Amino acid sequence: MKYDFAAIEKKWQDKWEEAQVFRAGNDYKKPKFYALVEFPYPSGSGLHVGHPRSYTALDIVSRKRRMQGYNVLYPMGWDAFGLPTENFAIANHIHPKEVTKKNVARFKDQLRSLGLSFDWSREINTTDPDYYKWTQWIFLKLFEKGLAYKTTMPVNWCVSCKCVLANEEVVNGVCERCGSEVVRREKSQWMLKITEYAQRLIDDLDLVDYAERIKIQQKNWIGRSTGAEVDFKTTENDILRIYTTRPDTLFGATYMVISPEHPYIEKWSGKIKNISEIEAYRETAVHKSDFERTEIAKDKTGVKICGVSAINPVNGKEIPIFVSDYVLMSYGTGAIMAVPAHDTRDYEFAKKFDLPIVEVVKGGNIEKEAFVDCETGVMVNSGFLDGLSVAEAKKKITEYLNEKGIATPKVNFKLRDWVFSRQRYWGEPIPLVYCEKCGWVPVPEDELPLRLPEIGSYEQTDTGDSPLAKITDWINTKCPKCGGSAKRETDTMPQWAGSSWYFLRYTDPHNKSTLASKEALEYWTPVDWYNGGMEHTTLHLLYSRFWHKFLYDIGVVPTKEPYSKRTSHGMILGENGEKMSKSRGNVVNPDEIVKEYGADTMRLYEMFIGDFEKAAPWSASSIKGCRRFLERTWALSDSVASGDCYSAKNEAILHKTIKKVGEDIENLKYNTAIAALMTLLNSFYENGVNRAEYNTFLKLLNPFVPHITEELWSIPGNMEMLALSAWPAFDENKTKDEEVEIAVQLNGKLKATVRLPADSDEKTASDKALSDERVKAALSSCQIVKTIVVKNRIVNFVVKPL
């Protein structure tokens, strides 16, 4: 019989669906396993070959865990709000809802065709009002607890489209769509206080099992630094507060810099002699786009404030104050003490403006460059700190400043609050109402979801407001508090909102009265294993951890962390080794692969392609090897002998393979698990195979290639589905071969190999080695000094010439 993958795959997909095989039970007594992959954005271009890499990997884990008796939840849904859909809607005058519906249908067909064991009864969609009701509800809770606030923020503004752009739409400083200049413009935006959770987001990384690179990236993004705020007196007799991580270098502070946005410029305006120059500088700095700011980052600019200076508190010296945009108002206090000898930026600035550079830590060459890595140096030119190590100086100066009451220890974070507003249509409406009398008032809970109104045009207004701002009968409403006339917020939420809590909804997706029942959350959370792309490490992963912690704080969820374990897969690149993209013309369409080779081959190949965590280029010829393996698996089914226990010839390799495949699946080593299965098949071809052996092989192979194995399992008359059968067990004692081949080395260089019984003692091994002709010959001209034997591995003779 021919291996007719198309018919087989269709047959089993239908059977699984009909029998609801992958439905997660609500049997809360069974051990559970919650596997999660990032739900896709259903784009118009359909599934990418990258999607199945992640989905197949956790499908394999899920299928194995089911066979091991777990109650497995492996859900799927749609992160369907977002820009491309909206842009498509604008261009084609179709409602984004319709676009989404079509794209979801296509994605779902494509996913179904891959035989992924998702529980489709729990499918969710972030654009479904029954879903976003709870996204809005969480937002209202954040608002209620003071974690949502409105503030004026610079946004990206395209001068030609006259609209606000998301960061993703700004490419190399210009508008992605029209190529025109993008400038900064102030706009009032809703913000979420993620910074309030910064410390906990770092600390609780200790509670979870994330790949180390993910933890490091999160920590870097949050960017904690410890230092002190120090007060400098000025000639105006007021206090300029700065932040520094290096109070020990205070004697080297030869000038100060404040940010162009610093409020003291106004405060001192009467005293500043060159105020017009300062204001002109400030104007240009404020209006620079982010792109311009970074473009000219190498070249420092600034203006000296004439008329006001500061006093260095340790030596009483009067030092000048500059305004420069290399100091950011949004970090620390917006003012710094500049220590050019030990900071590269200060050094550059000092060189340009010809300011004194005073070395305070010995060891560098400050004629040439700033000496920054000076943690092990010794203090100089620093009065009472001279001769101390940097660490000692830090301690002493801190005590000194504390005593004088001009310094306080301070921790700062790079992490900023989350800009939560989008001036767009296709997102969750922010459920707030503005009343002249009562201010911002939440839409009452029983009025949620606040639905998106039906409108005809999805473009922003000329002022960059959301298209919702044009719907006057939607905007104008009554204040829920006082009943007076009020206006709805017209901004919508960012795409990150719906994806920040979706994993909770899967546990109880149809619940009408709460986002998920207590019992469901108690049982299913936290997610046991979450796999996704590295590109989501800093935003999505951080945002969802933040929301989860907030929900924990208000008693909605039972765990501090949403995900016990997080892994990430590498990208699948085009055949030329570059990222797949339409413009590079190297995109592989998964539909065509499934059509030509079948879903099983596609799955197997994507798992065999290389190290799961690393990027790997697609290869049209390599996939044939995977297909060949399945053909050989199929062909062998005709020559299976009877037998209900393992034969002596195959016993050891079977136990070994069961062990290896099981361990490799848990350790993301799918490629070597498949290699072991290929080796096993080769061994069957060599030694013959019986029914018991072939059945074990099918079980091990099933999570990888579920359709063909299910078919081969059913052919001899098995009524129970393979997917529901028990995962094979192995016996550690039987994983060992009776005889082993060991290497014989002279001074670590291979001279021969010898065979001997497994676990032979050192004497037996070295005697056997010594009796080998090649070893004898090699030893004839030298003397053995020492013999090293590693059991079942090597015998190494350490020798010297006679």
Add this chain to the structure above:
RNA sequence: GCCGCUGUGGCGGAAUGGCAGACGCACUCGACUCAAAAUCGAGCGGGAAACCAUGUGGGUUCAAGUCCCACCAGCGGCACCA
């Protein structure tokens, strides 16, 4: 600039400090065929060999792809965070 990752055959890649190149692709030869494809069998880092080979140069060790130090190259992320 900073952070992270990666350098192993023609290619994808294997190797708890213990026989480098498992498994697969490509390729070569042979069988089958009128022929080709498919399939099956054999070979496949370099070198005649001694030996030499895991980006480069040092080091630790009886033994290094693996550990340490210093470089070089590529990829990804961040970007004036005091």
